[in-house]
Amino acid sequence: SQQGEEDPQALSIQEGENATMNCSYKTSINNLQWYRQNSGRGLVHLILIRSNEREKHSGRLRVTLDTSKKSSSLLITASRAADTASYFCATDVHGGRALTFGSGTRLQVQP
Amino acid sequence: ETGVTQTPRHLVMGMTNKKSLKCEQHLGHNAMYWYKQSAKKPLELMFVYSLEERVENNSVPSRFSPECPNSSHLFLHLHTLQPEDSALYLCASSQDQWGRGQETQYFGPGTRLLVL
Numbered sequence: 409s410q411q412g413e414e415d416p417q418a419l420s421i422q423e424g425e426n427a428t429m430n431c432s433y434k435t436s437i438n439n440l441q442w443y444r445q446n447s448g449r450g451l452v453h454l455i456l457i458r459s460n461e462r463e464k465h466s467g468r469l470r471v472t473l474d475t476s477k478k479s480s481s482l483l484i485t486a487s488r489a490a491d492t493a494s495y496f497c498a499t500d501v502h503g504g505r506a507l508t509f510g511s512g513t514r515l516q517v518q519p
Numbered sequence: 520e521t522g523v524t525q526t527p528r529h530l531v532m533g534m535t536n537k538k539s540l541k542c543e544q545h546l547g548h549n550a551m552y553w554y555k556q557s558a559k560k561p562l563e564l565m566f567v568y569s570l571e572e573r574v575e576n577n578s579v580p581s582r583f584s585p586e587c588p589n590s591s592h593l594f595l596h597l598h599t600l601q602p603e604d605s606a607l608y609l610c611a612s613s614q615d616q617w618g619r620g621q622e623t624q625y626f627g628p629g630t631r632l633l634v635l
Contacts, residue, residue, distance in 0.1 A: 443626075448631065449629065450521065450629050451609070452521065453624065474560075496552050496562070506564050506575060507564075508564075509561050511559070
């Protein structure tokens with residue numbers, strides 16, 4: 409299985425609710441990143457959290473990292489219909505050459 | 520816009536055709552990447568170039584041939600592809616000296632490829 413795996417695979421919520429997505433990984437990392445992808449488009453970087461950080465905020469986004477559990481979560485607060493997209497976590501493996509992406513969580517925000 | 524452009528955006532080709540995908544980044548980055556995204560699969564790293572030198576080839580079939588003439592341009596030459604090669608091909612760049620991909624990557628919009 410791949411380095412990063414998101415959970416759940418799909419999530420459907422109402423506008424205004426919060427959305428939480430989780431990512432688990434297997435090996436030590438330098439940092440973990442979250443990306444967003446609108447259908448059939450390129451990925452857009454959302455936030456990067458380094459291995460010595462536990463929590464990071466950016467606007468309505470909150471990311472946590474627990475290196476002891478090898479897991480991260482992405483929380484989107486007060487969701488909007490425009491947040492509908494797939495969200496991916498990506499990790500850099502120590503000694504690796506590039507990022508490794510998970511399969512993503514498909515988020516649907518109903519207006 | 521992310522500062523990374525890809526052309527063409529859509530491509531339909533037969534198995535005997537030869538075509539090329541082009542990627543250009545306007546961010547002054549020194550590392551560029553090709554990824555393949557198939558339906559219901561994670562992004563697959565295909566190639567990494569750092570300082571115009573290929574540092575990673577993730578066991579990609581030889582029918583895919585990358586070219587990086589300078590730090591701003593990246594090509595993916597395609598020949599005798601198979602239908603299972605149909606996918607979204609994404610280019611990305613980063614400011615990353617050793618091709619370690621530790622920093623933020625900026626993605627282009629992708630080329631949607633259909634092989635008939």
